[in-house]
Amino acid sequence: FCQTLLQTVFPPELRFATVKFFNRIFHLFSSYCYFDITEIDGVNTNELYNAVQLYLSSSVSITGSRLSLTRALNSSGFTFGLANNDSIVDTFNGVNVLWEHVVTQRQAQTFSWRPLPDEKRGFTLRIKKKDKALILNSYMDYIMEKANDIRRKNQDRLLYTNSRGGSLDSRGHPWESVPFKHPSTFDTLAMDPEKKKEIMEDLQDFANGQAFYQRRGRAWKRGYLLYGPPGTGKSSMIAAMANYLGYDIYDLELTEVHNNSELRKLLMKTTSKSIIVIEDIDCSINLTNRKNNKTGSSNYYDPVAAPEIRGACASGGEEGGNSITLSGLLNFTDGLWSCCGSERIFVFTTNHIEKLDPALLRSGRMDMHIYMSYCSFPALKILLKNYLGYDEGDLEKLLMNALEGVIDKAQMTPADISEVLIKSRRHKERAVNELLETLKSRAERNEKNGVLREKNGDQDEDEEQEKRALESPKQESEVEDNCKEEEDDEEKINKRE
Numbered sequence: 464f465c466q467t468l469l470q471t472v473f474p475p476e477l478r479f480a481t482v483k484f485f486n487r488i489f490h491l492f493s494s495y496c497y498f499d500i501t502e503i504d505g506v507n508t509n510e511l512y513n514a515v516q517l518y519l520s521s522s523v524s525i526t527g528s529r530l531s532l533t534r535a536l537n538s539s540g541f542t543f544g545l546a547n548n549d550s551i552v553d554t555f556n557g558v559n560v561l562w563e564h565v566v567t568q569r570q571a572q573t574f575s576w577r578p579l580p581d582e583k584r585g586f587t588l589r590i591k592k593k594d595k596a597l598i599l600n601s602y603m604d605y606i607m608e609k610a611n612d613i614r615r616k617n618q619d620r621l622l623y624t625n626s627r628g629g630s631l632d633s634r635g636h637p638w639e640s641v642p643f644k645h646p647s648t649f650d651t652l653a654m655d656p657e658k659k660k661e662i663m664e665d666l667q668d669f670a671n672g673q674a675f676y677q678r679r680g681r682a683w684k685r686g687y688l689l690y691g692p693p694g695t696g697k698s699s700m701i702a703a704m705a706n707y708l709g710y711d712i713y714d715l716e717l718t719e720v721h722n723n724s725e726l727r728k729l730l731m732k733t734t735s736k737s738i739i740v741i742e743d744i745d746c747s748i749n750l751t752n753r754k755n756n757k758t759g760s761s762n763y764y765d766p767v768a769a770p771e772i773r774g775a776c777a778s779g780g781e782e783g784g785n786s787i788t789l790s791g792l793l794n795f796t797d798g799l800w801s802c803c804g805s806e807r808i809f810v811f812t813t814n815h816i817e818k819l820d821p822a823l824l825r826s827g828r829m830d831m832h833i834y835m836s837y838c839s840f841p842a843l844k845i846l847l848k849n850y851l852g853y854d855e856g857d858l859e860k861l862l863m864n865a866l867e868g869v870i871d872k873a874q875m876t877p878a879d880i881s882e883v884l885i886k887s888r889r890h891k892e893r894a895v896n897e898l899l900e901t902l903k904s905r906a907e908r909n910e911k912n913g914v915l916r917e918k919n920g921d922q923d924e925d926e927e928q929e930k931r932a933l934e935s936p937k938q939e940s941e942v943e944d945n946c947k948e949e950e951d952d953e954e955k956i957n958k959r960e
C-alpha cells in the first residue's frame with residue numbers, strides 16, 4: 464500500500480530529478496571528483512577496466528582482506544582482484560586516490576547483439592579535485608603500462624612457426640603457436656661469464672631503449688648472429704634470450720616460404736616484443752628448389768656459388784614466384800617493412816659464417832656477432848655446477864688443474880660434455896673422472912690428427928673467417944645493386960640460353 468502510495472505521490476521521474484539535484488549539490492560542495500570506469504563501454508569491452516583490475520592486483524595481493532582470484536586462459540600465473548564493492552587506497556606521485564570496485568545487478572536486459580552479463584561491473588576512482596589535473600593523465604598511462612607488464616609476466620610465452628606451405632590457420636594466421644617452455648636461461652648457459660654479461664647488458668639496453676631509438680630515428684630492432692660449431696649452445700642461447708626478456712619466439716622456417724611477399728606477410732603478422740629466428744641460415748638460403756627452377760640455371764642466391772649471386776634478383780622472388788631472394792631477406796631484416804612493429808630482435812644462426820654473404824653480416828642487420836665456442840674452462844665450471852652441483856671449491860685443486868689443462872686441447876662442445884655428465888650424474892666423482900678421461904683422450908686424438916689449434920685459435924680462426932667474409936670481393940653494395948641490375952642480368956641469361 465505504502466509503495467503504491469509512494470509511486471503515485473512521488474513518481475520515478477520526480478525521484479530521479481530529486482536525486483540528480485542532490486547529487487549536483489553534493490558535488491558542488493564536495494572536494495572530490497569521481498570517475499567511473501565500466502567493464503563494458505556501450506557494446507565494447509573497456510580496455511581500461513581490465514588494465515585497472517590487473518594494476519590493482521599487484522598492490523591488492525598484499526593489503527586486501529577479501530580478494531577475488533582469477534587465472535586467465537594460457538596464463539601461468541594467478542591474478543588477485545578487488546572483491547565486489549570493496550575499495551582500496553593507492554598512492555601515485557605522493558597523491559592518495561581511492562578505488563572502489565562497484566558491482567550492481569543489471570536491471571533489465573537491454574537489446575544487444577551480444578549477450579551482456581547479469582552484473583554491471585566497474586571501478587570508481589575518487590581523486591581530490593585539486594589533484595585531478597596533476598595526476599590523471601600520467602596516472603592512467605602508468606596503469607596501462609603496469610598492466611601490460613603484469614599481463615606479459617602472467618601470460619605463457621609462445622613459440623611460433625610458419626605454417627607448412629604458407630597455409631593459413633583457422634584464424635587466418637600464417638603462424639602456428641605452442642606454449643614456449645624451454646628451460647634454458649643465462650644461468651644455465653655455459654659460456655664465458657664476461658661474454659655472457661656483455662650479451663645480457665646489450666639485451667637489457669635494447670629492451671629499455673625505446674626513447675634512445677626514437678630520438679635517433681632508428682627502428683627499434685636489433686640483430687644477433689650466433690655462429691660456431693654444432694652443439695655449442697646457439698639454440699640454447701636463443702631460448703635464454705627469450706626467457707631473459709620475456710619475449711615470444713618466431714622460428715621462421717625459410718624452406719616453407721615461397722617468395723618475398725610471403726616473407727613480408729609473415730613479418731607483418733609478428734608481434735612486438737619478439738625474437739624472430741632463422742636457424743642455420745647458410746642451409747636455409749641454399750634451398751634445393753632454387754636450383755630446380757624453370758631455366759635450369761642457378762638463378763637464385765647460392766652463397767657457395769658466388770657468381771650466381773647476381774641472378775638472385777634477376778629472376779628469383781616475386782617474378783619467379785617460388786623463391787626468396789637475398790634482397791628479399793635483406794629487406795626482411797633491414798628494409799622499410801622491418802619497422803612494421805617494434806621491439807623486435809632478429810637472430811640468425813649458422814655453423815659456417817664464411818658461407819654467409821657480407822651484406823647479411825654488416826652492422827645494422829646483424830649488430831652483434833656472437834661466437835659460440837667449444838667448451839672453455841669457465842664454461843666447464845658452469846656445467847659442473849649445473850649437472851653435478853659442484854662449485855669450484857668443491858673439487859680438489861688437483862682435479863681442477865687437470866681439467867683446465869686439457870679442456871682447450873680437447874675441443875669438446877658443451878653438448879658433448881653435458882652428455883658425459885648426464886650419464887653418470889648419480890655418482891659425482893665418477894662423472895668427473897670419466898669427463899677427465901674423455902677430455903684427455905680427445906686432446907690426444909686432436910694432437911695426433913694435427914687438428915689442434917693454438918689456445919683460442921679456434922675463435923681466432925672463426926673470427927678470421929668472419930673478417931674474410933666481410934672483406935671478400937663479393938661486396939655488400941654489389942649484392943644490393945643486384946636489384947638495379949635485374950633487367951641486365953635477365954637479358955644476359957636469356958642470351959646465354
Ligand SMILES: Nc1ncnc2c1ncn2[C@@H]1O[C@H](COP(=O)(O)OP(=O)(O)OP(=O)(O)O)[C@@H](O)[C@H]1O
Nearest residue numbers: 651652653654693694695696697698699877878881
Ligand atoms: N653453452 C651451453 N650451455 C649449456 N648447455 C649447452 C650449451 N651448448 C649445448 N648445450 C646442451 O647441448 C644441447 C644442444 O645444444 P644446442 O641445440 O643449443 O646447440 P646448437 O649450437 O644450437 O646446435 P646446432 O648448431 O646443431 O643446432 C642442449 O640441449 C644443451 O643441453
